[in-house]
Amino acid sequence: MKRLSFILFPALRLSGFAPVVHRQRSPQDLRFRSRSQPMKTTITFAALAGALLVLGAPLRAAEPAKPNVIFILADDLGYGDLRCFGGNDVHTPHLDKFAAEGLKLTNCYAAHANCSPSRTAIMTGRTPSRVGVRNWIPEESPVHLPRSEITIATLLRNAGYATCHVGKWHLNGDFNKPTQPQPGDHGFGHWFSTQNNALPNHHNPNNFVSDGREVGVTDGYSSGIVAEEAIRWLRATRDKAKPFFLYICFHEPHEPIATDERYKKLYPSDDPSFSAHHGNITQLDAAFGRLMHALDQDGLRENTFIVFTSDNGPAITPFHPHGSAGPLRDKKGSLYEGGIRVPGIVRWPGKTKPASVSDEPVCGVDYLPTICAATGVQAPQDRQLDGASFLPVLEGKPVARTTPLYWHFNRATSTMKIALRVGDWKLLAALDKNPPPRGNDITEGEEQDFKTAEPVSFELYNLRSDLAETANLTETEPAKFAELEAALVAKYHEVRAAGRTWPAWKYPGGEGKKMVWPDDARKPKAGRP
Numbered sequence: 001m002k003r004l005s006f007i008l009f010p011a012l013r014l015s016g017f018a019p020v021v022h023r024q025r026s027p028q029d030l031r032f033r034s035r036s037q038p039m040k041t042t043i044t045f046a047a048l049a050g051a052l053l054v055l056g057a058p059l060r061a062a063e064p065a066k067p068n069v070i071f072i073l074a075d076d077l078g079y080g081d082l083r084c085f086g087g088n089d090v091h092t093p094h095l096d097k098f099a100a101e102g103l104k105l106t107n108c109y110a111a112h113a114n115c116s117p118s119r120t121a122i123m124t125g126r127t128p129s130r131v132g133v134r135n136w137i138p139e140e141s142p143v144h145l146p147r148s149e150i151t152i153a154t155l156l157r158n159a160g161y162a163t164c165h166v167g168k169w170h171l172n173g174d175f176n177k178p179t180q181p182q183p184g185d186h187g188f189g190h191w192f193s194t195q196n197n198a199l200p201n202h203h204n205p206n207n208f209v210s211d212g213r214e215v216g217v218t219d220g221y222s223s224g225i226v227a228e229e230a231i232r233w234l235r236a237t238r239d240k241a242k243p244f245f246l247y248i249c250f251h252e253p254h255e256p257i258a259t260d261e262r263y264k265k266l267y268p269s270d271d272p273s274f275s276a277h278h279g280n281i282t283q284l285d286a287a288f289g290r291l292m293h294a295l296d297q298d299g300l301r302e303n304t305f306i307v308f309t310s311d312n313g314p315a316i317t318p319f320h321p322h323g324s325a326g327p328l329r330d331k332k333g334s335l336y337e338g339g340i341r342v343p344g345i346v347r348w349p350g351k352t353k354p355a356s357v358s359d360e361p362v363c364g365v366d367y368l369p370t371i372c373a374a375t376g377v378q379a380p381q382d383r384q385l386d387g388a389s390f391l392p393v394l395e396g397k398p399v400a401r402t403t404p405l406y407w408h409f410n411r412a413t414s415t416m417k418i419a420l421r422v423g424d425w426k427l428l429a430a431l432d433k434n435p436p437p438r439g440n441d442i443t444e445g446e447e448q449d450f451k452t453a454e455p456v457s458f459e460l461y462n463l464r465s466d467l468a469e470t471a472n473l474t475e476t477e478p479a480k481f482a483e484l485e486a487a488l489v490a491k492y493h494e495v496r497a498a499g500r501t502w503p504a505w506k507y508p509g510g511e512g513k514k515m516v517w518p519d520d521a522r523k524p525k526a527g528r529p
């Protein structure tokens, strides 16, 4: 009311009114009184209400605008790769500063252990096996994010947001072809994207597509190109009358790595693959810093909700075996924590407390509900979502979940293919039918096995007392095991029944032929990441 009084009373005085209120004349009296005969210091309740209505318009306009949203995704950045998450080796000053300004999520998960399914969850709020995206999507694959899915970009676009995707898309095989939906079909008003990785590597990539038009060779390193395009869109292209949603997917530090000399030289080593890998993360950090600087220059810091995270754990490939999962077990591809727990930082000035930390578990399926809650946009009501808004975490409160956090990866590199987390407890399960651990073909047999495999051979861990998942407690904690086993089997059967299958398909192996490995990569005798 303080603000209301300040505005209302001077306005009344300017009109010849004073705020003395008692009933004497009707509103009609006020309406038809001649201007040459200014009314004395009386006003009716009805007239005051009318004045409030008239003044209500500018008051509403003074309400905070809808927040902008920027979602920033690193590719294969491990839980232990950042100093602000306990790493010691890699210089990431801009991300460390960002963490000091915002909220650090120490129990932040990707919804899957590799790229495409993890991104599917971010876009839809649904566990990726339910949607049908169960593994990374090679070029020309029939697998894609179906048109029937409702993405956060579509929801925000329909609510009046300007929307943009920059960087790695990886939600279809037929990229930039009419046979499958493209970023523009999933809600992005502008897109400057690659199907999967920057090719032939991060340096001078030739595979960006801008709103359906092939861009050709683009000079520079991928993270810089991605950041500059995001800044260009923010400054020159977007409709500034609208709030915006910007989805930025950096290619670093996913293979094939290429790193600017100025970042490699920060990490002198006899092993050039080490300098290239660590420098690659600093290269990402520098691009992130340029983006944050541009937001500050343009006055966009205050009303922008920003998320930074990674799509899965560190790859630790034969070419650059240097990423870190910190204290966690295993790496990308695995359902142990190292494969799925990732750095997570959010900043929303006035909502997040600087340098705050939360150990509340949050996951990739939570972003759609969270962004919907932050923007006042209704999440889809006609389908099963698997996440929940984590806005309560910003106030130190727990997330109100209706279904447990869940992972399902028939081709996980770990023996364990299913995982469920409730509180401090995590249950994993193997399956009684398994596809080949390598190879990218889709076969009828594998699709049938997906629909019929059953959980077997469980492992139970308490992550608070055993973060590294070393002590299987299924025998010593029978009651907790029984409780989580029932929850896991029920969730598994429900998702498996809903999950889409695909026609048989032979992997043509196209992307590997387009990669060029810089000299600083190691030269393993066999195998590619």
Ligand SMILES: [Ca+2]
Pocket (backbone or CB within 6 Å): 075, 076, 114, 115, 254, 311, 312
């Ligand atoms: Ca990835």
